[in-house]
Amino acid sequence: MTAPQSTDGHDVKDADRIPDDAELPDGQFYDPDAEYEPDPEYAATIAPDAARQRRERIGPTGRPLPYFPIPGPLTERGPAKIIAMCNQKGGVGKTTSAINLGAALAEYGRRVLLVDFDPQGALSVGLGVNPMELDLTIYNLLMERGMAADEVLLKTAVAGMDLLPSNIDLSAAEVQLVSEVARESTLSRALQPLLPDYDFIVIDCQPSLGLLTVNALTAAHKVIVPLECEFFALRGVALLTETIEKVQERLNPQLSLDGILATMYDSRTVHSREVLARVVEAFDDSVYHTVIGRTVRFPETTVAGEPITTYASNSVGAAAYRQLAREVLARCHAE
Numbered sequence: 260m261t262a263p264q265s266t267d268g269h270d271v272k273d274a275d276r277i278p279d280d281a282e283l284p285d286g287q288f289y290d291p292d293a294e295y296e297p298d299p300e301y302a303a304t305i306a307p308d309a310a311r312q313r314r315e316r317i318g319p320t321g322r323p324l325p326y327f328p329i330p331g332p333l334t335e336r337g338p339a340k341i342i343a344m345c346n347q348k349g350g351v352g353k354t355t356s357a358i359n360l361g362a363a364l365a366e367y368g369r370r371v372l373l374v375d376f377d378p379q380g381a382l383s384v385g386l387g388v389n390p391m392e393l394d395l396t397i398y399n400l401l402m403e404r405g406m407a408a409d410e411v412l413l414k415t416a417v418a419g420m421d422l423l424p425s426n427i428d429l430s431a432a433e434v435q436l437v438s439e440v441a442r443e444s445t446l447s448r449a450l451q452p453l454l455p456d457y458d459f460i461v462i463d464c465q466p467s468l469g470l471l472t473v474n475a476l477t478a479a480h481k482v483i484v485p486l487e488c489e490f491f492a493l494r495g496v497a498l499l500t501e502t503i504e505k506v507q508e509r510l511n512p513q514l515s516l517d518g519i520l521a522t523m524y525d526s527r528t529v530h531s532r533e534v535l536a537r538v539v540e541a542f543d544d545s546v547y548h549t550v551i552g553r554t555v556r557f558p559e560t561t562v563a564g565e566p567i568t569t570y571a572s573n574s575v576g577a578a579a580y581r582q583l584a585r586e587v588l589a590r591c592h593a594e
C-alpha cells in the first residue's frame with residue numbers, strides 16, 4: 260500500500276485518494292500517514308472494523324484519531340524532559356515501551372538517554388548488553404559520590420540513544436538508600452548534570468512501588484503507564500495513581516501523568532476490546548490514541564538485543580512506536 264502523505268499536518272483531505280474497501284485486505288487499518296508495509300495479520304489485531312475506521316478515521320480506542328505531525332528537526336538541545344515508564348505490575352510492556360519509544364524518538368532526531376532502573380536489567384539486555392559483565396552501572400552513579408555519568412554511560416546501536424545500564428547491584432541500593440539523606444531524590448540529583456545533553460530521558464521502572472520507583476517519579480516530569488489489555492489490567496492502577504499524586508504533592512510538583520498506553524492489544528478477541536473500552540472509560544483523554552498490538556515480533560527483539568524500529572523497521576509494531584513518539588511529542592508541544 261502506498262500511502263498519501265499529508266504535509267500540513269491537519270488538513271487530511273484524502274477522501275478521493277482513499278482506496279476502495281476492495282483494495283485493502285480484510286481487517287487492514289487504513290493509515291494515510293503509513294510509512295510501512297503493513298503485515299495484515301498484525302494489522303488485524305488493532306483494527307476490528309477496518310472499513311469504518313477508514314471512513315471515520317476512528318482509532319482503536321474508539322475515538323477519532325488525530326493526526327500527529329512528523330516532528331521537525333530541533334534547533335536547540337535539551338534540557339531533557341524526563342519520562343518514567345511505570346506500573347507496579349510486571350509484564351505489561353514497560354521495558355519494551357521504554358526501548359522502542361526511545362528508539363523512535365531518536366529516529367526523529369531527538370537525543371535520548373534510557374535509564375535501566377530495574378535490577379533485573381531487562382532494558383540493558385534488550386539493547387544487547389550483558390548486565391552480568393558490567394563493572395559500573397546506575398548503582399555506582401547513585402551510591403558513589405564523585406562518580407561521573409560518563410563512566411557509566413554506554414552508547415547503543417541506535418544513533419543518538421545512550422544507556423545507563425543496571426544489574427542486580429541495584430537491588431542493594433533500595434536497602435542502602437533507606438538511611439540516606441533525601442533518599443527519594445537520589446536519582447534526580449544523579450541525572451541533573453545530564454539534562455543539557457539530551458532531549459528525552461526515559462526511565463524504565465521496576466515492577467514495584469518501592470523506593471527505586473519513588474526515585475524515578477521524583478526525577479520525572481512525566482509518567483507513562485503501560486497497561487496490558489488483559490482482565491486484571493485496571494487492578495492496582497488506583498494505587499499507582501495515588502502514589503503518583505503523593506510524589507507530586509510531597510516531592511515533585513512538576514510531575515504529571517502524560518498518558519496511559521494500552522499494550523498487547525488484540526482486537527480479534529472480544530476480551531481485549533472490552534478491556535480497552537473500560538480503560539478509555541476510566542481514563543478518558545489520558546489514554547493515548549496509539550495502541551500497541553500484540554505480536555511475537557516484540558519478544559523476538561529482546562533476543563536480537565535491539566529495538567523493533569531497527570530489527571523490523573517496516574513492521575507495524577515499529578510504526579506503532581513511531582506513532583507513539585509523535586503523540587508524545589505532540590502532547591509536549593501542546594503544553
Ligand SMILES: Nc1ncnc2c1ncn2[C@@H]1O[C@H](COP(=O)(O)OP(=O)(O)O)[C@@H](O)[C@H]1O
Pocket residue numbers: 348349350351352353354355356381466522523524551552553554555556557558559561
Ligand atoms: N506488544 C507486545 N506484543 C507481544 N509481546 C509483547 C508486547 N510487548 C511486550 N511483549 C513481551 O511481553 C513480555 C513482557 O514485556 P516487558 O516489556 O518486559 O514488560 P515489563 O517491563 O512491564 O515487565 C516480554 O517478553 C516482551 O517481549
Ligand SMILES: [Mg+2]
Pocket residue numbers: 353354355377381382463464
Ligand atoms: Mg521491565
